[in-house]
Amino acid sequence: MTTFTTTPIFYANGEPHLGHAYSGILADICHRYQRLAGHNDVLITGTDEHGKKIASTAEAHHTDIREFVDQKSAAFSALWRPLVIEPDVFVRTTDTYHKAHITEVWSRLLAKGDIYLGAYSGEYCVACEQYYSERDLNGRQCPVHGREVETISEPTYLFKLEHYRQSLLAYYHANPGVITPLHYQEAIIEQLEAGPLEDLSVSRINNNWGVEVPNDQEHTVYVWIDALFGYITAITSQDGSEQDIANTVHVLGKDILKFHALYWPCLLLALELPLPRKLVVHSWWTIEGEKISKSNPDTIVNPEVFAKRLTADGLRYALVRQKPLSRDGNVSLSEFIETVNADLANSFANLVKRNNTLITQYFAGHISQDNAIALDDECLLLLSSAEEYIQQAATAYQSFSPFEVTLALKQLLDETNGFFHHRSPWLMNKGKGSQHVRQTCFVVANIVRQIAIAISPITPILAQSVLSEFGLSLKTLKWESVAFTDEVNVTGAKSHFQRVK
Ligand SMILES: [Zn+2]
Numbered sequence: 001m002t003t004f005t006t007t008p009i010f011y012a013n014g015e016p017h018l019g020h021a022y023s024g025i026l027a028d029i030c031h032r033y034q035r036l037a038g039h040n041d042v043l044i045t046g047t048d049e050h051g052k053k054i055a056s057t058a059e060a061h062h063t064d065i066r067e068f069v070d071q072k073s074a075a076f077s078a079l080w081r082p083l084v085i086e087p088d089v090f091v092r093t094t095d096t097y098h099k100a101h102i103t104e105v106w107s108r109l110l111a112k113g114d115i116y117l118g119a120y121s122g123e124y125c126v127a128c129e130q131y132y133s134e135r136d137l138n139g140r141q142c143p144v145h146g147r148e149v150e151t152i153s154e155p156t157y158l159f160k161l162e163h164y165r166q167s168l169l170a171y172y173h174a175n176p177g178v179i180t181p182l183h184y185q186e187a188i189i190e191q192l193e194a195g196p197l198e199d200l201s202v203s204r205i206n207n208n209w210g211v212e213v214p215n216d217q218e219h220t221v222y223v224w225i226d227a228l229f230g231y232i233t234a235i236t237s238q239d240g241s242e243q244d245i246a247n248t249v250h251v252l253g254k255d256i257l258k259f260h261a262l263y264w265p266c267l268l269l270a271l272e273l274p275l276p277r278k279l280v281v282h283s284w285w286t287i288e289g290e291k292i293s294k295s296n297p298d299t300i301v302n303p304e305v306f307a308k309r310l311t312a313d314g315l316r317y318a319l320v321r322q323k324p325l326s327r328d329g330n331v332s333l334s335e336f337i338e339t340v341n342a343d344l345a346n347s348f349a350n351l352v353k354r355n356n357t358l359i360t361q362y363f364a365g366h367i368s369q370d371n372a373i374a375l376d377d378e379c380l381l382l383l384s385s386a387e388e389y390i391q392q393a394a395t396a397y398q399s400f401s402p403f404e405v406t407l408a409l410k411q412l413l414d415e416t417n418g419f420f421h422h423r424s425p426w427l428m429n430k431g432k433g434s435q436h437v438r439q440t441c442f443v444v445a446n447i448v449r450q451i452a453i454a455i456s457p458i459t460p461i462l463a464q465s466v467l468s469e470f471g472l473s474l475k476t477l478k479w480e481s482v483a484f485t486d487e488v489n490v491t492g493a494k495s496h497f498q499r500v501k
Contacts, residue, residue: 002240003039003277004248005031008256009091009230011223012047012072013057014294016079018285018331019253021303025316026282026325026402027251028085032457033397034249036479044234045080046091047073051129051223055209065209069094082304084312084460091234093211093226098233102211102221105229105271110214114160114270117216120201121153127295129223131201144255145295154206157219158199164266165197171265171275179261180400181326184254184281188261200263228264246274249400254283255291280400282325289330301331309333310500313459314340320402320458321410341499343406344462347413348451349497351420352466355444356493358425358437367442369486376436379443382419383484386412386447390482393454402458409455416447445470445488453482465496 007027010020027043034041049069058068073092080087091098109115122131125142132142132149140148169192172178172185179185203219204210210220235244245268252260257279265275284291292301307315318336321343323329359365369375375383389412396404425440449470456463456474464474469492472481 001039003034003041004235004244005041005043006231006248006250007045008252009046009048009227010076012049012069013054016076017292018301018303019292021079021083022285022319023251023253024080024085025083025319029402029457030249030251030400036457038478042088042238044089045087046230047076048223048227049073049092049094050210050226052207053126053129082307082312089234089238091230093230098230099211101233102226102229103214106221107214109270115157115202118158120156123149124152125149156201157203159202161197161200161266164269165192167269168192168265179279179281184257224259242273245276248276249278249280250276251280254281257281283328285331286328287331310336310340313462314500317344317459321406324403337500343410344497345499347417351417352448353493353495355441356469356490359441359445359490360493362428365490367438367488375439379439382415382443385415390450390454409451412451416444420444442488446484450482453477462497
């Protein structure tokens with residue numbers, strides 16, 4: 001089955017930062033797991049390039065708007081390679097194909113009577129490009145930017161949001177977990193239950209940097225509408241259909257939850273399309289407690305610098321190992337380094353190297369269960385414990401909880417290291433019988449091979465490096481390969497992960 005995983009379609013008015021990298025890494029982990037699970041998963045990302053804010057930022061930089069968005073979009077496109085992310089589709093909302101799609105969707109909504117011309121007056125944050133109701137504001141200040149909102153009144157096209165409120169509410173009640181972590185779904189349910197929704201303003205006047213509203217050149221389509229439909233533009237560019245939104249997982253930050261969990265599904269319902277398979281919502285990384293944000297330069301952390309320091313695997317691992325999706329976390333390079341060294345270098349790579357060294361030295365790289373005779377109780381106990389941890393990791397991937405994946409695998413590594421040290425197979429010629437050593441190395445090799453496959457969505461380079469020594473390639477492996485094997489062949493014993501300084 002073809003499935004789709006998306007990052008947000010990022011707003012191209014600044015340079016990408018660690019927050020964008022985090023969204024991308026989470027989406028890529030989800031994508032790689034889907035592939036490992038046997039789906040033909042397509043990874044979608046892109047840039048949202050319209051709107052007044054971009055036009056005015058370009059102007060402030062004395063740059064032609066087209067040049068400005070080309071440059072920003074290229075910066076987002078270049079973000080992925082150093083993080084070992086290979087998107088299958090990069091959609092740009094300024095592409096002709098996308099604009100034609102927006103025009104077509106608009107016409108359908110208008111024909112159905114879900115969009116009508118009216119007027120809107122409200123409190124507007126220019127930075128968010130969004131109106132706020134009074135209850136969402138902190139006094140007169142935008143809850144995201146902390147800057148004062150402006151009161152704006154203008155003609156606008158409105159989308160009948162309220163018309164779909166009850167259907168959406170019923171859907172969320174009937175499908176717990178369709179937004180994960182669950183408390184984000186509960187928050188949206190609460191909003192939907194709070195009473196009628198105001199119709200959503202879906203066009204802007206006084207902005208010509210956008211998709212023109214068909215037959216009304218004074219208006220351009222609201223950038224958020226433009227951006228959300230970018231997902232479908234991307235899907236259909238890959239021979240998928242609009243219906244494939246049902247096979248799509250959206251990964252997004254909690255600051256854009258409302259757009260994805262409220263506006264987007266109502267628009268899809270209006271078009272009589274299915275709703276997304278899942279929304280995976282993550283909280284923020286903060287610097288000294290402040291959200292990483294383009295509008296707060298002190299918080300800008302260049303992800304490439306981090307990836308150079310920690311390696312791509314190290315950065316990917318640290319970001320998911322340090323906190324669950326639902327909790328904000330403070331970026332601390334020293335903690336990242338500590339985690340990466342403790343888990344990837346010491347617990348994992350070092351164990352693989354020591355065990356593979358023994359297998360190549362003592363057993364010419366080959367051990368099968370036949371010549372290991374019956375495994376002793378300690379071996380059997382660890383193997384059965386490994387099976388449980390690997391199952392926990394699978395369950396965690398399926399529920400989009402990469403943090404829990406790392407917990408399960410780290411516990412398994414700790415137990416395996418304990419086993420290895422307790423049995424001291426390196427003492428073969430100093431009192432440890434060869435059968436004992438053979439069994440120890442056989443069990444450890446079996447387990448590290450399984451861990452390498454199971455961790456591969458998170459640390460693909462390290463995983464492939466380890467698997468290569470077992471003669472395996474991630475290109476052909478499936479999750480089912482994470483199982484006990486009665487024969488291990490090892491071709492080398494190199495250092496798979498250098499300690500980070
Ligand atoms: Zn704002």
